[in-house]
Amino acid sequence: MTTMTEASVREFKMPDVGEGLTEAEILKWYVQVGDTVTDGQVVCEVETAKAAVELPIPYDGVVRELRFAEGTTVDVGTAIIAVDVSGGAAPEPTSAAPAEPAPAPAEEAEPKGRTPVLVGYGVAVSSTKRRPRKGPDVAVAAAAQAVQAELNGHGAAAPAPAPVKERPLAKPPVRKLAKDLGVDLTLVTPSGPDGIITREDVHAAVAPAEPVAEAPAPAAVSAPAPAPAVAVYDSARETRVPVKGVRKATAQAMIGSAFTAPHVTEFVTVDVTRTMKLVEELKQDKEFQGLRVNPLLLIAKALLVAIKRNPEVNASWDEAAQEIVLKHYVNLGIAAATPRGLIVPNIKDAQDKTLPQLSSALGELVTTAREGKTSPAAMQGGTVTITNVGVFGVDTGTPILNPGESAILAVGAIKLQPWVHNGKVKPRQVTTLALSFDHRLVDGELGSKVLADIAAILEQPKRLISWA
Numbered sequence: 001m002t003t004m005t006e007a008s009v010r011e012f013k014m015p016d017v018g019e020g021l022t023e024a025e026i027l028k029w030y031v032q033v034g035d036t037v038t039d040g041q042v043v044c045e046v047e048t049a050k051a052a053v054e055l056p057i058p059y060d061g062v063v064r065e066l067r068f069a070e071g072t073t074v075d076v077g078t079a080i081i082a083v084d085v086s087g088g089a090a091p092e093p094t095s096a097a098p099a100e101p102a103p104a105p106a107e108e109a110e111p112k113g114r115t116p117v118l119v120g121y122g123v124a125v126s127s128t129k130r131r132p133r134k135g136p137d138v139a140v141a142a143a144a145q146a147v148q149a150e151l152n153g154h155g156a157a158a159p160a161p162a163p164v165k166e167r168p169l170a171k172p173p174v175r176k177l178a179k180d181l182g183v184d185l186t187l188v189t190p191s192g193p194d195g196i197i198t199r200e201d202v203h204a205a206v207a208p209a210e211p212v213a214e215a216p217a218p219a220a221v222s223a224p225a226p227a228p229a230v231a232v233y234d235s236a237r238e239t240r241v242p243v244k245g246v247r248k249a250t251a252q253a254m255i256g257s258a259f260t261a262p263h264v265t266e267f268v269t270v271d272v273t274r275t276m277k278l279v280e281e282l283k284q285d286k287e288f289q290g291l292r293v294n295p296l297l298l299i300a301k302a303l304l305v306a307i308k309r310n311p312e313v314n315a316s317w318d319e320a321a322q323e324i325v326l327k328h329y330v331n332l333g334i335a336a337a338t339p340r341g342l343i344v345p346n347i348k349d350a351q352d353k354t355l356p357q358l359s360s361a362l363g364e365l366v367t368t369a370r371e372g373k374t375s376p377a378a379m380q381g382g383t384v385t386i387t388n389v390g391v392f393g394v395d396t397g398t399p400i401l402n403p404g405e406s407a408i409l410a411v412g413a414i415k416l417q418p419w420v421h422n423g424k425v426k427p428r429q430v431t432t433l434a435l436s437f438d439h440r441l442v443d444g445e446l447g448s449k450v451l452a453d454i455a456a457i458l459e460q461p462k463r464l465i466s467w468a
Contacts, residue, residue: 008086011079024048025073035063052372061085170197178202257403262439265398270455273429278461292363306453333385336369345374346382396432406441410434
């Protein structure tokens with residue numbers, strides 16, 4: 001069998017796969033002990049507070065050890081897998097450690113030629129002798145009692161000395177068990193051969209005795225108050241899900257945002273009939289063949305145009321420096337619901353993209369999020385966000401800002417409603433928009449201008465050409 005030396009073993013540590021992350025959960029191992037791995041091969045998938053990420057190994061070798069099981073949360077910087085890079089064969093599986101051999105009874109002497117060995121320390125240098133067991137000699141005790149009686153006068157017996165208890169026979173593991181359970185071995189009835197106390201005897205000593213019916217207490221003595229009932233979790237009626245990963249990070253971020261930035265939300269209901277007609281026209285346009293074209297695309301473009309017309313809304317608050325940071329770029333976040341929770345990846349430099357480029361970026365963003373493959377980098381550095389609650393049939397909401405951002409736009413469901421158009425009531429496609437913003441950065445006038453510009457573009461999408 002090949003010997004594995006410390007010099008040939010490389011430990012792969014949990015990396016910080018996102019800015020400032022401190023831990024990650026191992027979702028799945030793709031390799032087992034004994035597998036051969038190559039540089040760049042994905043060995044496991046982990047979930048951080050931001051996304052699920054696949055981790056590649058940075059060297060060639062043979063897997064010697066997986067340090068943590070699937071489902072374990074590991075701190076960043078902790079070794080999670082050991083790889084032998086010397087190219088040796090996989091280690092043979094080791095059998096379970098043998099049970100501790102039973103020591104010989106106290107009365108027996110050590111067999112000839114046997115050398116006592118302390119496990120892990122090798123053979124003892126000098127031989128040892130068993131210490132004689134202490135116990136009373138009945139004859140000597142009786143003679144001593146008689147002599148003491150004679151000395152006390154006329155055969156008057158003195159008080160008998162307290163008998164010396166014989167040390168009970170038990171193996172070391174049984175003694176440790178008794179010590180851990182708080183059992184006095186001198187009070188345990190042995191059932192083993194030659195009066196040896198067994199594990200079963202110790203467990204029997206601590207087992208609750210059979211309930212015995214007691215006589216009712218006198219009326220004058222009040223019964224002790226019953227202990228408070230312990231809440232019982234009924235798994236048939238409740239399911240408890242640990243808060244971790246993306247959901248935990250989202251909860252912490254929302255609490256921090258809600259209680260740090262003073263939120264203000266404004267609403268506007270707008271006729272988007274022309275926008276819906278433009279969506280249908282773009283679907284037939286050759287330039288958009290194979291791309292995702294939907295109302296969200298034009299809403300995103302309308303928000304980008306509104307930011308261009310009102311650049312002060314695209315900012316952040318630096319509490320440490322007590323400064324307002326104006327951004328000359330727009331990293332447009334799109335809230336996406338995934339099985340692991342809500343994530344907000346963003347499109348970098350969205351202000352520079354044409355409508356087809358924006359459509360392509362939106363499609364890639366949504367697909368990646370649904371597959372759970374969004375990288376932590378894609379969720380960093382956002383400046384403003386869109387959350388489309390309308391896909392769930394919701395009219396609107398009061399969205400909470402993502403930490404570090406100044407505004408978030410909620411888009412409600414687009415419904416056919418009666419609407420006054422050209423002086424007549426007609427069925428029109430209508431939706432409600434809600435813009436939440438940080439009131440430290442955006443006052444009511446600026447927030448109203450941004451929301452009004454978005455509504456005007458969606459009502460007359462031709463403004464995209466003149467305002468963009």
